[in-house]
Amino acid sequence: MVVRFGLIGCGYISKKHLWALSSCKGTQLTAVSDLSVERMEEAKKYYQTVSSGQEYPIKFYKNYQKMLEDDDIDAVIIASFTGLHAQMANAALEASKHVILEKPMALSIKEANELILLSQKQNKELMVCHQLRFMPIMQRIKKMIDDGKLGKLFLGVCSIRINRSPEYYSLASWRGKWESDGGMLINQGIHVIDLLQWFFGDAVTVYGETMQYLSQLKETEDAAVGVISFCNQAKGIIEANIVTQPNNLGYSLSIFGEKGTICIEGQSLNQISRWYIEGEEVNKEELNQLINDKNEEIYLYENFLEAVDSDNKHVLIDGKEGKKALELIFALYQSSLKHEVVNCPLETFATSDMNRKDGN
Numbered sequence: 001m002v003v004r005f006g007l008i009g010c011g012y013i014s015k016k017h018l019w020a021l022s023s024c025k026g027t028q029l030t031a032v033s034d035l036s037v038e039r040m041e042e043a044k045k046y047y048q049t050v051s052s053g054q055e056y057p058i059k060f061y062k063n064y065q066k067m068l069e070d071d072d073i074d075a076v077i078i079a080s081f082t083g084l085h086a087q088m089a090n091a092a093l094e095a096s097k098h099v100i101l102e103k104p105m106a107l108s109i110k111e112a113n114e115l116i117l118l119s120q121k122q123n124k125e126l127m128v129c130h131q132l133r134f135m136p137i138m139q140r141i142k143k144m145i146d147d148g149k150l151g152k153l154f155l156g157v158c159s160i161r162i163n164r165s166p167e168y169y170s171l172a173s174w175r176g177k178w179e180s181d182g183g184m185l186i187n188q189g190i191h192v193i194d195l196l197q198w199f200f201g202d203a204v205t206v207y208g209e210t211m212q213y214l215s216q217l218k219e220t221e222d223a224a225v226g227v228i229s230f231c232n233q234a235k236g237i238i239e240a241n242i243v244t245q246p247n248n249l250g251y252s253l254s255i256f257g258e259k260g261t262i263c264i265e266g267q268s269l270n271q272i273s274r275w276y277i278e279g280e281e282v283n284k285e286e287l288n289q290l291i292n293d294k295n296e297e298i299y300l301y302e303n304f305l306e307a308v309d310s311d312n313k314h315v316l317i318d319g320k321e322g323k324k325a326l327e328l329i330f331a332l333y334q335s336s337l338k339h340e341v342v343n344c345p346l347e348t349f350a351t352s353d354m355n356r357k358d359g360n
Helices: 014-022 037-050 064-068 082-094 109-122 136-146 166-170 184-200 284-291 296-309 319-338 351-359
Strands: 003-008 027-033 059-061 075-078 098-101 126-128 153-161 203-211 223-230 235-241 250-257 260-266 271-277
Touching: 003 014, 003 064, 003 296, 014 027, 014 037, 014 075, 014 296, 027 037, 027 064, 037 059, 059 064, 064 082, 075 082, 082 098, 082 109, 098 296, 109 126, 109 319, 126 296, 126 319, 136 184, 136 250, 136 260, 136 284, 153 184, 184 223, 184 235, 184 250, 184 319, 203 319, 223 319, 271 284, 319 351
Parallel strands: 003 027, 003 075, 027 059, 075 098, 098 126, 153 235
Antiparallel strands: 153 250, 203 223, 223 235, 250 260, 260 271
């Protein structure tokens, strides 16, 4: 079976999807949609280049709704800007298409819940792109936690220390707006936060504070800190900023348990600074092979294709899983807004609520 894909949004992030798509068997890019014909041409040429120059006919749609009416498309990749993710995914599911959806899946609890219910109603796969879960090193860590090799987990700490200049926000009018973009944690921090909650489980309470320094250019936060209580009684700490000078320092994720400590850091979580499991010798060669495997996007697509081709398998990161990191971040935002500890799960929240902060 060949799964025929349509791509919505031909900007920078689309190249990652096109590369992964071209690397998987049983796939074909059938159509692309963007307001810019030039960007659609670039996407077509890039795909044909990375897929060994195969000259599939690729249709162009300036109106993505028209593309969704195309019966030659089985699945849709949504790589548009953040504020349109939920709307486009909803329309794609209504059109009976499977969906690969860039993070974040939505900017409100209501939208996320609607997508979850609609994918179930339509019996279509909804894959949310938290591809770091597919990194072999992260798969290994998850298995060790599930097998009890770290014992009881005590503490997880994730750090996001990067730089986003004023020019970054001035390049697109939707960036830095609560209603159309969401905040820094949602856009730059959600992948590491997703790993934290994947390893530690559901959050019970969250306390957070956010800070803003570049208010002349945007509404959203420049720094955030949070303290999480997980259902397994472990604690989590989030510290994130986009004002690291002069450029990106990177990301880190640390896990502290009664029988071991694991710390991963670096520009792309590509360095192991601590790997200790009680009673086990460290196989550095094997760990290096795992952490240097950068094919997580391909593994995500392979998982998606397997689910589409099977009646009894589903994607690893469906709507319910994709919502978890989002809800954790929403709880931190709500805590910052209300200046109090917030209980999870949340009944309601939208990033647009943050416009009320400090009386706005």
